[in-house]
Amino acid sequence: xxxxxxxxxxxxxxxxxxxxxxxxxxxxxxxxxxxxxxxxxxxxxxxxxxxxxxxxxxxxxxxxxxxxxxxxxxxxxxxxxxxxxxxxxxxxxxxxxxxxxxxxxxxxxxxxxxxxxxxxxxxxxxxxxxxxxxxxxxxxxxxxxxxxxxxxxx
Numbered sequence: 539x540x541x542x543x544x545x546x547x548x549x550x551x552x553x554x555x556x557x558x559x560x561x562x563x564x565x566x567x568x569x570x571x572x573x574x575x576x577x578x579x580x581x582x583x584x585x586x587x588x589x590x591x592x593x594x595x596x597x598x599x600x601x602x603x604x605x606x607x608x609x610x611x612x613x614x615x616x617x618x619x620x621x622x623x624x625x626x627x628x629x630x631x632x633x634x635x636x637x638x639x640x641x642x643x644x645x646x647x648x649x650x651x652x653x654x655x656x657x658x659x660x661x662x663x664x665x666x667x668x669x670x671x672x673x674x675x676x677x678x679x680x681x682x683x684x685x686x687x688x689x690x691x692x
Contacts, residue, residue, distance in 0.1 A: 539602040557587035559598040561626055563675050570672035571602045578647060578669075596628055602673075619651045625668065629688060635665050635681030642669070650676055661690035 542634055568591055575581040575593045584592030590603045613620035615616040630638065639653045651668035663683040668676050 553609070557593070560600070561595075562601040562603055563626070564673065565602040565671070565673035565674075567672055568602065568604050574671045575602070578642075579666065617654075617656055619654075622650065622668065622670075622676035625676035625678050627668075627680065629682045630679060631685075632665070632681045632683060635679060637677055639665075639667060642667075651678075662687045 549564075569591075572583065572591055575591075575595070575625040576583060579597075584593065584594060584599065588601050588604075590601055592599055592601050612623050614623050615621070642649070647669060648669040651666070653665065653667040655663065655665050657663045664680050664687075665683075666678060666680040668678050670676050
């Protein structure tokens with residue numbers, strides 16, 4: 539009987555601890571950015587300089603870098619919405635997502651893409667909404683009805 543070749547583990551499986559995610563993004567106004575990420579989203583501020591700010595984005599490090607005024611972003615049509623490219627965000631628990639929608643609505647935050655459900659009653663059913671920070675960066679907040687469906691294809 540022929541031996542099945544051993545498949546080497548993925549690089550991430552070799553790490554002793556799970557890596558954290560880091561994202562650097564462009565902004566036009568550092569103070570307005572600080573206010574949005576701290577006051578609206580509840581992020582903690584880390585290191586800062588005159589041209590950048592680190593934020594604790596729910597356990598992940600994101601860094602806002604000051605640039606010029608051009609923040610025009612392309613979009614991609616998805617389910618009848620113009621989805622901004624690029625964007626980043628969180629995959630939250632289903633109930634936490636609904637609480638976030640209630641909170642954002644209560645404090646009067648304008649949604650870039652309003653809260654809605656995608657793929658209803660199908661694998662990968664998810665709730666999503668988008669916000670825009672003061673520099674035009676877009677953040678997606680989503681939740682999967684079944685967390686194990688995060689990578690479901692059909």
